[in-house]
Every structure is written in C-alpha cells, then in structure tokens.
Amino acid sequence: MIPVPRPSRRAGSCFRTARLLLCATLAQAGLAHALDMEAARVKAQVCFTCHGEQGISSQDNTPSLAGQPDAFLQWQLVYFRSKTRKSEIMGPIAAGLKDADIRELGSYFAALPPPKRPDGPDPDPQLATLGAKVAQANRCYVCHNENYLGQQAVARLALQREDYLYKALKDFREGRRTGGGVAAMPDAVYKLSDDDMKSSAHFLSRMPQP
Numbered sequence: 411m412i413p414v415p416r417p418s419r420r421a422g423s424c425f426r427t428a429r430l431l432l433c434a435t436l437a438q439a440g441l442a443h444a445l446d447m448e449a450a451r452v453k454a455q456v457c458f459t460c461h462g463e464q465g466i467s468s469q470d471n472t473p474s475l476a477g478q479p480d481a482f483l484q485w486q487l488v489y490f491r492s493k494t495r496k497s498e499i500m501g502p503i504a505a506g507l508k509d510a511d512i513r514e515l516g517s518y519f520a521a522l523p524p525p526k527r528p529d530g531p532d533p534d535p536q537l538a539t540l541g542a543k544v545a546q547a548n549r550c551y552v553c554h555n556e557n558y559l560g561q562q563a564v565a566r567l568a569l570q571r572e573d574y575l576y577k578a579l580k581d582f583r584e585g586r587r588t589g590g591g592v593a594a595m596p597d598a599v600y601k602l603s604d605d606d607m608k609s610s611a612h613f614l615s616r617m618p619q620p
Contacts, residue, residue: 446514447518447521449514450514450515450517450518451518453511453514453515453518454515454518454519456503457475457515457519460472460499461473461474461475461519462474462476464476464522464523465477465519465522466525467571467574470573471571471573471574471577472571472574473570473571473574473578474524474525474569474570474571475519475522476519476522476523476524476525477519477520477522477523477524477525477566478519478520478524478560478565478566479520479560479561479562479563479564479565479566480516480517480520481516481562481563482560482562482563482564482565482566483515483516483519483520484512484513484515484516485563487504487507487512487515487516488504488512490503490504491504491505491507491512494588495587495588524566524568524569525569525570526569527569527616527617527618528615528616532616534612537608537609537612537613538609538612538613538616538617539613540609540613541608541609541610541611541612541613541614542613542617544602544606544609544610544613545558545610545613545614548598548602550567550598550610553594554566554567557617558614558617567614568614568617569614569615569616569617570614570615571615572611572612572614572615572616573611575610575611575614575615576607576608576611579599579602579607579610579611580604580607582595582596582598582599583596583599583600583602583607
C-alpha cells in the first residue's frame with residue numbers, strides 16, 4: 411500500500427489562509443454588487459412614477475419593466491436616446507443617459523421579479539383561447555421564446571399589461587413604432603385584425619405562470 415502523505419501544519423495553515431481570503435473576496439464582490447444595485451436603484455427612481463417602484467406598472471398603456479431581458483431594455487433606451495423610437499416622455503429622459511447609465515438600468519430592471527398572473531379567474535377564457543391560437547399561428551414564440559419569456563434583445567410578453575400589449579401591437583401595425591434590429595414586428599402584425607390583437611394581448615397578459 412502506498413502511504414498517503416499528510417499535509418504539513420504549514421500547508422494546512424496556508425490552506426486556511428487561502429480559504430479565508432477567498433471568502434473575503436466573495437463577500438467583497440457581493441457587497442460591491444449590492445452597492446451597484448443600490449446605485450442603479452437611485453438612477454431608476456425617475457422610472458418609478460410610470461413603471462412602478464418594483465418595475466410593475468399600474469399605469470394605463472405603460473409597460474412593466476421587471477424581468478424584461480437586459481439587452482432588450484438597454485436597446486430600447488438606446489432607441490429612445492437616438493430618437494429611433496419616438497416618445498414625448500421617454501425621449502427627453504433617455505437623452506441625458508450615458509452608456510453606463512443604460513447598462514445599469516437594464517441590469518437593474520432585468521433582475522427584478524417579473525409580474526405575476528392577475529388574481530382570480532379569467533373574465534373571458536374564450537378570448538384567451540382565441541389569443542393563444544393567434545399567437546401560435548403567427549409563431550410569436552420563434553422570436554419571443556418559449557412561454558413568451560423574451561430573449562436577448564426581444565421583449566418578454568408573458569404577463570405584460572394587457573392594455574399595453576394591445577397598444578404596442580397597434581403602434582407596430584400602424585407605423586407609429588418601428589422595430590429594432592431586423593424590424594420584424596411591423597411585418598409580423600400588418601395582417602392582424604383588431605380582434606386578433608385584442609385576443610393575443612388578453613392571452614399573453616393572463617397566461618399561466620411559466
């Protein structure tokens with residue numbers, strides 16, 4: 411049998427020291443992250459009035475930001491800042507943002523818990539069933555990901571405000587809003603009727619929790 415060498419006292423002491431240093435480093439990293447999130451929260455206060463303190467909107471035709479993909483949030487702010495996406499409210503706010511501000515705000519809202527399904531039974535389950543069929547037929551899941559959770563620079567649709575989803579679809583269809591990147595949304599919605607958009611918005615806003 412080959413004897414297993416035992417670590418010397420000096421080696422054990424070095425191991426304990428290294429472990430303590432690692433723990434201290436991780437603690438400092440966690441503290442730095444907490445401080446960064448607090449700094450981002452301070453910057454995000456201007457957003458709370460419309461989008462909610464936890465990123466959950468209670469204002470008509472105003473989206474919830476919590477749980478949206480980080481890249482999507484950042485790109486929307488870039489579009490507002492460059493006036494590629496026009497808004498009388500968001501344009502002036504985004505105009506003063508630096509790239510670092512945009513990165514922090516995107517990370518902050520992306521890290522917040524997403525909206526929950528509205529309480530109580532669906533007031534119009536037939537409309538939700540129709541909306542699910544419309545979303546499936548138009549292959550919304552291809553870009554917006556399985557369960558419509560969004561990905562990269564593509565928005566999360568699941569449990570977004572119903573009125574805002576309907577407004578966004580109409581804005582895309584009627585040319586008031588253009589898509590970013592490959593600009594797929596105007597092409598995707600031009601053939602949708604108002605009833606299609608209303609049913610899709612209803613379904614997505616109340617769909618089961620993923």
